[in-house]
Amino acid sequence: MRGMLGRELVIVNLMIWIGVLLIGESSSTGIGVNWGTISNHRLSPSMVVPLLKDNRIQKVKLFDADPLVLRSLAASGIQVMVGIPNDMLPVLSSSSAASDSWVRQNVSSYLIKGGVEIRYVAVGNEPFLASYSGQFQEYVVPALLNLQQSLIKANLANFIKLVVPCNADAYESSLPSQGAFRPELTQIMTQLVSFLNSNGSPFVVNIYPFLSLYGNSDFPQDYAFFDGTSHAVTDGPNVYFNAFDGNFDTLVAALSKIGYEQMPIVIGEVGWPTDGALGANLTAARAFNQGLINHVLSNKGTPLRPGVPPLDIYLFSLLDEGAKSILPGNFERHWGIFSFDGQAKYALKLGLGNRLLKNAREVEYLPSRWCIADPSRDLSGVADHIRLACNVADCTTLSYGGSCNAIGAKGNVSYAFNSYYQLRKQDSKSCDFDGLGMVTFLDPSVGECRFLVGIADNGSTSVGRYDQLVFVLAFILWVSISF
Ligand SMILES: *[C@@H]1O[C@H](CO)[C@@H](O)[C@H](O)[C@H]1NC(C)=O
Ligand SMILES: *[C@@H]1O[C@H](CO)[C@@H](O)[C@H](O)[C@H]1NC(C)=O
Numbered sequence: 312m313r314g315m316l317g318r319e320l321v322i323v324n325l326m327i328w329i330g331v332l333l334i335g336e337s338s339s340t341g342i343g344v345n346w347g348t349i350s351n352h353r354l355s356p357s358m359v360v361p362l363l364k365d366n367r368i369q370k371v372k373l374f375d376a377d378p379l380v381l382r383s384l385a386a387s388g389i390q391v392m393v394g395i396p397n398d399m400l401p402v403l404s405s406s407s408a409a410s411d412s413w414v415r416q417n418v419s420s421y422l423i424k425g426g427v428e429i430r431y432v433a434v435g436n437e438p439f440l441a442s443y444s445g446q447f448q449e450y451v452v453p454a455l456l457n458l459q460q461s462l463i464k465a466n467l468a469n470f471i472k473l474v475v476p477c478n479a480d481a482y483e484s485s486l487p488s489q490g491a492f493r494p495e496l497t498q499i500m501t502q503l504v505s506f507l508n509s510n511g512s513p514f515v516v517n518i519y520p521f522l523s524l525y526g527n528s529d530f531p532q533d534y535a536f537f538d539g540t541s542h543a544v545t546d547g548p549n550v551y552f553n554a555f556d557g558n559f560d561t562l563v564a565a566l567s568k569i570g571y572e573q574m575p576i577v578i579g580e581v582g583w584p585t586d587g588a589l590g591a592n593l594t595a596a597r598a599f600n601q602g603l604i605n606h607v608l609s610n611k612g613t614p615l616r617p618g619v620p621p622l623d624i625y626l627f628s629l630l631d632e633g634a635k636s637i638l639p640g641n642f643e644r645h646w647g648i649f650s651f652d653g654q655a656k657y658a659l660k661l662g663l664g665n666r667l668l669k670n671a672r673e674v675e676y677l678p679s680r681w682c683i684a685d686p687s688r689d690l691s692g693v694a695d696h697i698r699l700a701c702n703v704a705d706c707t708t709l710s711y712g713g714s715c716n717a718i719g720a721k722g723n724v725s726y727a728f729n730s731y732y733q734l735r736k737q738d739s740k741s742c743d744f745d746g747l748g749m750v751t752f753l754d755p756s757v758g759e760c761r762f763l764v765g766i767a768d769n770g771s772t773s774v775g776r777y778d779q780l781v782f783v784l785a786f787i788l789w790v791s792i793s794f
């Protein structure tokens with residue numbers, strides 16, 4: 312009798328223990344990254360995927376369905392959210408044939424053995440953004456309905472979830488508990504969330520405390536981070552110590568208001584840039600991202616959702632994207648936890664095995680040479696050259712608050728020349744600038760201000776090496792003539 316009881320106790324204990332393990336497992340937030348590709352120096356997908364694997368990153372969010380990127384993710388074990396750009400929403404909303412063929416080409420064809428683990432399709436990207444003035448708004452739900460039918464026809468509806476990443480500007484309130492969707496979005500959000508709910512999809516939101524700080528000089532700096540604040544926000548019985556939790560709970564309140572208090576939430580984008588603005592620097596980015604990761608992995612949750620952290624968060628972003636539009640600000644090209652060439656910008660533990668970030672391996676660079684302003688030339692007529700160079704190449708580190716802002720007038724010219732020269736893959740004609748440019752083999756970087764060298768195309772590098780020899784000879788000749 313006693314023996315039986317003992318064994319039953321052991322079994323019950325074991326079951327509780329397994330239960331705790333399972334619950335513990337399922338409530339731990341997944342840490343993923345956004346992988347955007349709007350870059351002048353695009354790291355080959357065949358190098359990015361090993362970078363993801365070396366860093367044990369198991370979830371990646373894409374902004375489109377680039378076949379090169381998707382093929383490179385095949386058999387990687389990495390879970391993928393593919394994206395549909397906003398400009399495809401009109402056709403997908405009006406044509407079920409277009410929707411069927413999108414699913415066939417960009418989802419089904421990858422779901423073979425050894426294929427890509429597509430789990431989510433992001434339908435549009437922040438389509439309700441206030442600055443779009445509603446231009447994509449009406450297409451979102453009809454596109455979702457068409458795509459859901461296409462998934463059902465392809466027998467994928469149980470496995471692949473449709474989501475709509477929303478900017479946090481879809482809701483507003485001064486206090487989290489008063490959160491509500493923007494009045495003109497209430498109806499559409501109710502339809503959207505009802506759709507998500509009936510399909511078991513999470514609500515995906517992008518939250519950016521950096522932008523709150525950047526857009527408002529009165530925003531208390533320490534409230535953007537996770538180290539405690541002298542500006543805690545008191546909301547009835549609840550107290551908020553960081554902007555992230557405050558924003559998250561504003562969404563929870565907005566969802567409750569339309570009847571979906573329990574809606575699971577995924578953070579589609581969150582991060583901190585490292586350059587191009589005051590407050591965008593390595594120290595701040597590291598503090599924010601590490602604070603965020605530790606916070607969500609602590610499973611503390613928020614006052615309105617205690618013990619329930621977001622399902623997943625996708626850091627914004629994996630790599631710097633030097634060709635992005637700078638309409639939002641010069642910081643827009645500097646969100647990466649890695650620089651454009653896959654090198655870790657700062658020490659960060661993603662919480663996936665407690666290790667620091669590892670760099671991309673075997674990155675092939677162009678030869679170590681730079682284009683600068685010829686010191687012997689009068690640079691008074693250089694403004695147009697700078698404008699043209701910086702129009703296509705990235706010069707955002709020169710801006711106020713940027714890492715290269717203090718390198719002087721001549722430094723500015725050299726920086727612009729070099730950015731253009733590297734963009735043109737060091738083509739010799741691209742360092743001419745009516746005779747004002749010259750190639751150097753001495754790294755012109757000053758302090759924190761880094762003059763980059765481009766990365767080589769993924770093909771052969773032998774041309775580069777021959778080229779380099781010719782340049783070394785030409786340089787020696789130039790030095791001996793000039794002095
Ligand atoms: C190299 O880049 C080309 C396109 O520029 C692509 O077709 C090819 O797959 C890439 N090779 C590798 C090994 O990534
Ligand atoms: C698949 O996705 C790509 C990249 O986003 C897009 O260009 C293409 O049109 C899509 N295919 C279909 C059939 O819509």
Ligand SMILES: *[C@@H]1O[C@H](CO)[C@@H](O)[C@H](O)[C@H]1NC(C)=O
Nearest residue numbers: 532589590591592593594595
């Ligand atoms: C980095 O940014 C943070 C705030 O975002 C600011 O407090 C700090 O002074 C900045 N550090 C430097 C060295 O500019």
Ligand SMILES: *[C@@H]1O[C@H](CO)[C@@H](O)[C@H](O)[C@H]1NC(C)=O
Nearest residue numbers: 709710711716718719720723
């Ligand atoms: C260099 O360029 C930046 C960006 O245009 C500007 O803010 C800065 O004042 C310039 N420096 C000099 C010395 O002209």
